[in-house]
Amino acid sequence: MKGSTIWYLQRSSAIINLFYIVYVFYFIYSSELTFEAWNNFFYSSIMIFLTLCFFVSVIIHSFIGLWIVGTDYLTRRTIGFLSYRISKHADIFRSIYTVVFSLFGLSYLVVSLTIIFK
């Protein structure tokens, strides 16, 4: 993927996340939060669609963000500031880190899908 595509994906997903969070918090703040009101709101067809978009967008946004953090700090050069010996394994650390946060993201997606389509 081109760098500019990733850049635009990161920004557009950020804006989607922002609007969803503002919308949900506005609802929570402005209404008397009973189970019925919350449940009707959350399982309305428009909210199911928006929540789905939100979680996909969160996964994209956080994957790009965490991947950038990994390639910036878990490198031979950066770890080399701490210890030369450990820095030789920087690529392995970064791979483990990438696998770990990908698994987290995948499990969030699975949990959110089971909540939405219970």
Place this chain on the structure above:
Amino acid sequence: MNTDHRPVYIDLRKIKLPVSALISITHRLSGIYVFFITLPLMLALIYFSTKSESSFNELSLFLRDHKFVLGLIVLSFSILWYHILSGVRHLIMDAHIGESLQAAKYSAIFTIFFWIITTCFVFWRIFL
């Protein structure tokens, strides 16, 4: 490998970060926190609050009686709030607004103060 053998000065305790760099690194750190802690908390809250009416009531009673857990949740969401605020600042700068050194400095200071004030206000409203 790097063939330049001049010493690199990387004593983190002695490097003074400009406030715009501070907001950049804390945006990244808050992003990591949000991904690993706030997001699962959010999912758990949604799960238990939409499961059934009794589960919803149990959750609200649990949070009323366990102020520590409630505090952790409010703290986690305030860190998400920080990530949002500094992220919006970055988005505005991506649109080439306020990119000068002075503007970036003042917007960074403003963002941090705005976050501190709003967070204190929310904690005050919830706990006092």
